[in-house]
Amino acid sequence: MAGLTLGDTIPNLEAQSTHGKITLHDYIGDSWAIIFSHPGDFTPVCTTELGKMAACAQEFANRGLKLVGLSCDDVESHLEWIKDIEAYTPGAKVSFPIIADPKRELIKQLNMVDPEEKDSSGNPLPSRALHIVGPDKKVKLSFLYPASTGRNMDEVVRVLDSLHKAAKHKVATPANWKPGDPVVISPSVSTEDAKNMFPGGFKTLDLPSNKDYLRFTNV
Amino acid sequence: MAGLTLGDTIPNLEAQSTHGKITLHDYIGDSWAIIFSHPGDFTPVCTTELGKMAACAQEFANRGLKLVGLSCDDVESHLEWIKDIEAYTPGAKVSFPIIADPKRELIKQLNMVDPEEKDSSGNPLPSRALHIVGPDKKVKLSFLYPASTGRNMDEVVRVLDSLHKAAKHKVATPANWKPGDPVVISPSVSTEDAKNMFPGGFKTLDLPSNKDYLRFTNV
Numbered sequence: 001m002a003g004l005t006l007g008d009t010i011p012n013l014e015a016q017s018t019h020g021k022i023t024l025h026d027y028i029g030d031s032w033a034i035i036f037s038h039p040g041d042f043t044p045v046c047t048t049e050l051g052k053m054a055a056c057a058q059e060f061a062n063r064g065l066k067l068v069g070l071s072c073d074d075v076e077s078h079l080e081w082i083k084d085i086e087a088y089t090p091g092a093k094v095s096f097p098i099i100a101d102p103k104r105e106l107i108k109q110l111n112m113v114d115p116e117e118k119d120s121s122g123n124p125l126p127s128r129a130l131h132i133v134g135p136d137k138k139v140k141l142s143f144l145y146p147a148s149t150g151r152n153m154d155e156v157v158r159v160l161d162s163l164h165k166a167a168k169h170k171v172a173t174p175a176n177w178k179p180g181d182p183v184v185i186s187p188s189v190s191t192e193d194a195k196n197m198f199p200g201g202f203k204t205l206d207l208p209s210n211k212d213y214l215r216f217t218n219v
Numbered sequence: 220m221a222g223l224t225l226g227d228t229i230p231n232l233e234a235q236s237t238h239g240k241i242t243l244h245d246y247i248g249d250s251w252a253i254i255f256s257h258p259g260d261f262t263p264v265c266t267t268e269l270g271k272m273a274a275c276a277q278e279f280a281n282r283g284l285k286l287v288g289l290s291c292d293d294v295e296s297h298l299e300w301i302k303d304i305e306a307y308t309p310g311a312k313v314s315f316p317i318i319a320d321p322k323r324e325l326i327k328q329l330n331m332v333d334p335e336e337k338d339s340s341g342n343p344l345p346s347r348a349l350h351i352v353g354p355d356k357k358v359k360l361s362f363l364y365p366a367s368t369g370r371n372m373d374e375v376v377r378v379l380d381s382l383h384k385a386a387k388h389k390v391a392t393p394a395n396w397k398p399g400d401p402v403v404i405s406p407s408v409s410t411e412d413a414k415n416m417f418p419g420g421f422k423t424l425d426l427p428s429n430k431d432y433l434r435f436t437n438v
Contacts, residue, residue, distance in 0.1 A: 005222050006346050006363045007334030044403035044433045047426075048393035083427040115226030127225050141368060144225045144361040145378070148385030148405075150394040155374045159364065166367030174267035175369040184263035186367075207266075208302040214263045 003111030009137050010035065011109050017068070018078045019097035024068075025137055027097070032163075033066040033133045034156070037112040037126035040119070041073040041081035045150045049128070050098075051089030052153045057096065063160055067096035071126055072107065072119075075100045101126075117147050130156065132163065169219045170197060182216040191215075222330030228356050229254065230328050236287070237297045238316035243287075244356055246316070251382075252285040252352045253375070256331040256345035259338070260292040260300035264369045268347070269301075269317075270308030271372040276315065282379055286315035290345055291326065291338075294319045320345075336366050349375065351382065388438045389416060401435040410434075 004010065012025040024035070036053070038046040053067060060067055073081070078098045085094055099106065107113050107126045114127035128145035141159055145151055162173040171183040185194050185202055191212060194202060202217035223229065231244040243254070255272070257265040272286060279286055292300070297317045304313055318325065326332050326345045333346035347364035360378055364370055381392040390402040404413050404421055410431060413421060421436035 003222070003224050005224075005330055006332070006348075006365065040406075042428060042430050042432055043406050045391045045393055047433055048395075048403070052394040080428060084430075084433075087427050088424065088433070111224055113225070129225075140365055142361070142363040144358075144363070146225065146359055146382075146385075148391040149360060149378050149381040150392050150396055152374055152377065152395050154395060155371055158371065159368050162368040163365075166365075172264045172367040173369050174264055175271040176267075176371050176373060177369055184267075187259075187262050205307065208306050209261060209299060211261050211303075213261055214266055214303075214307070 003113075004109065004131070004139060005111065006139055006142065008139050010131065010133055010139060012137075013106055013109065015070075015099040015101065015106060016075055017097035017099045018075055018082070018094075022068070022097055022099070027068060028066060028133060028135070028137060030135045031064055031066045032135060032160070033068065034060070034130060035068050035070065035110065035133060036128070036130040036151075037070045037107060037110070038128060039114065039117055039125045039147045040071055041077045042084065045128075045147070046071075047081075047085055047088055049150050050085045050094060051092055053096075054085060054092035054094045055089055056153050056157065057093065059157055060160075063164065065160065069096065069098035070101055070106065070110070070112065071098070072101050072104055072123070074102050111142075111144070114146055132160065134163075134167075165219065171217065171219055182218050185215040185217055187213055222332075223328065223350070223358060224330065225358055225361065227358050229350065229352055229358060231356075232325055232328065234289075234318040234320065234325060235294055236316035236318045237294055237301070237313075241287070241316055241318070246287060247285060247352060247354070247356060249354045250283055250285045251354060251379070252287065253279070253349060254287050254289065254329065254352060255347070255349040255370075256289045256326060256329070257347060258333065258336055258344045258366045259290055260296045261303065264347075264366070265290075266300075266304055266307055268369050269304045269313060270311055272315075273304060273311035273313045274308055275372050275376065276312065278376055279379075282383065284379065288315065288317035289320055289325060289329070289331065290317070291320050291323055291342070293321050330361075330363070333365055351375075351379065353382075353386075384438065390436065390438055401437050404434040404436055406432055
């Protein structure tokens, strides 16, 4: 199935949510945002995921990020289910809107369908899709997980920090990078420019190719 | 841009690789597989990622999984670059094939294009896409990361263990699950059936809804 992917502008969909009617672009405004789907209310993995999302709300807010959830259940169901989520995750508050998409129109447009999963009436259900959207409303990074695999909020926070770092400096983050680890200087930066841009210095690795492309620094 | 997504069968593409000509379905055979792209040879993040992939090769082999890499560089470039990867990651061997897609035909079919990145001639470059493919050749899970964010091989191994667990038992893994943690019983399993299927027992959580859907067990 075709669908939204990296670099695409998310459609400016209007939707009913637990915070009333929202329009995606207006909701995101000039912020970064995470739009994520879950297969269904009152199901086990989803309850643990939304609980983790709620528990991370402050970390996301610190990063100037807005959250919006989505499933095909209706608003009334979402509101009842939030009581379970908050009971399961003491101290966490589901302070972000959860969209209701009972007609399955939005999940198709947002590449959030899990073709392996159907409800009891044979209707499609959402996957565990999670798109990180920039202030330009474009998809910067996506996770597409199936119903059986709960997401890892530590990885979500890690990639957000990487995206923010790259948006601010001419750097990228190596494999398995964690905040605080050295980053690498983008190949588009010449060694001469790097000296000015990274006055704290950088370390160029010796490699068999003798190409000086692997340059670590701290920013 | 449209593209391969969750549940789709990967196209049976024929490609040149560092292991000669391969056909994707034949290469995968009856195994699980990871097909992953990188923006370019002799670039910093990619070198760290391929090094991690090579270092994890035994963990992947233990899980009966085949790896195949892909970028738009040619086979000669890949072979030269492997020397850098192995020098950067002592002890690691790039034992899996890396496909060459200089015509950019495969990256389009495999939803591996990063529209934000172009080479010096203005040609599209691959994103850091990673698809986990089942023995049925269908996409089970995808990561779509941009050039600036190196992937996290610990997360890749984590989700593989989750997928294997779910393929073997009627269970799913909660948010932030790690191997060894309890899993949850699928909603499709009745409480009566669960007693037979999980003779070691399970723990049902009390929730405000009084719906007994959050059932933890160990398998």
